Amino acid sequence: MLLFILHSFGQTTIPDNTTISGNWTLENSPYIIEGRAIVLNGETLTIEEGVEIRFNSSSASASPSWFDYNAGNVGVLRVQGTITANASASNPILFTRNGSSGYWGSVLIDENANNNSSFENCIIEYAKETRNVPGINSVVSFNGAISLFQTGITIESNEFRNNYINGLLVRDVTTSFEIPNNTFFDNGTNGLVIFDSTLNAINNIFYNNSIISSGAVSAIRSSNSNVYLVGNLIYNNDNFGVYTTSAGNHYIINNTIVGNSQGIRVESGANTYIFNSIIQNNNLNFATSNPVGAIIEMQNSITDDATFPDNVNDLVGNILGSNALFSDLNSDDFSLQNTSPCIDSGIPDTSGLNIPDLDIVGNPRIDNNIIDMGAFEFQQPLSVNEVNLQQSLSIYPNPASNKLNIILDDFDFARIYTLNGRLISTHKSKTIDLTEFEKGIYLLKIVTENGNTIAQKIIKN
DSSP states (O other), rough: BOOOEEEETTTTEESEEEEEEEEEEEEOOOOOEEEEEEEEOOOEEETTTTTTEEEOOBOOOOGGGGGGGTTEEEEEEEEESSEEEEEEEEEEEEEEEESSBBBBOEEEEESSSSSTOOEEEEEEEEEEEEESSSOOSSSSOOOEEEEESSSOEESOOEESSSSSSSSEEEEEEOEEEEEEEEEEESSSSEEEEESOEEEEEEEEEEEEEOOOOOOHHHHHHHHEEEEESSSEEESSSSEEEEEEEEEEEEEEEOOOOEEEEEEEOTTOOEEEEESSOEEEESSSSESSSTTOOOOOEEEEEEEESSOTTOOOEOOOOOOSSSOOOOOGGGGTEEEOOOTTTTTTTTOOOOOSSSSBOTTTTSSBOOOOTSSSSSOOOOOOOOOOHHHHHHHHOEEEEEEESSSSEETTTTTEEEEEETSSEEEEEEESSSSEOOOOOOOOEEEEEETTTTOOOOOOEEEEO
């Protein structure tokens, strides 16, 4: 393979079958990948924040052979060495198609890749699949926008959206690793697919997935794997929220699973253990009618089903026929009202459950000494110090059309979230430009120099 990279007027073209490495800069962005781009073993590709990588694409209806790796018809990024694609929330790296239609291949992290590779604050969209990759005979198709094969890397705070098949595919990764704080939405089949792997998926958001395919598709599909699904928000997915199958041990912990066609589906052999979770307002909360050989247990969880689901063992602390009492279900605000039965109703001993320090919006995960049910931890009334901090804080104007100003002496930084927990941006300045924000309500979370936190809802006009 030869390296021919063409630079022109702030645009860089990567011809098919090119080896790449070094730094990809904003100055030379966008980078147009015409076919196969390969980071070889021992080489490193570093991508600056704000860079766009655009891949040549084809119609989704094109024959599968069009997406064959050897053909080089669509853009593919294969990493056998190291890739570092780390950005800020306010200036993400974009992996997308070149043009206004069609789908490209995938980012393939293969078995030779360095596990120090990372994607942080990236947007990955309009990918489809990469087929028949040389040297990997055991897998025909890598159909995740990012596909991990035998190597676990850092996947944190990214958006997987509008991909034709799956957002993230994890296959044959036996060394445990984490994927925290990602958002998966509007993907055609599954948001996250896990085959024969060991994985902790923590504080992620999944909504509007499975919008093209039907059948055994879901926000999270886990097959023959050992997984901890902790603190995730899973709502309004067309088919299943969580689908476990084909053996393995699957721990569903502090998830909020609402408004899906089916909440949790368990197939044969897939041991599934549910703790501290909210499963309600799905067309069918539990699909467990034929889990041959599978153990299904539920503990300290809530459902609006009046009776316990078939084949699910009722251990202790479950609440049936009840409502979690979200703050505003119509606005997708799944935080808890102060009268919610989920508050302080989780399992008292959370050891061994891989509970993170913070919940999905960055609040302390265990408040008042006992964990709550669901992805959002209700914050108890403020202490005297917190009240004083609240009183010293001024935010104006609120509602705001353009600039939002913060007055607080020991301000360190602020983060803005959607009401359902997705991180929008991080700011070191006390003046925040909201011009590009859509109209609506957001959660502003401020961190002080002493590590104290304070949150307040803001409105963008």
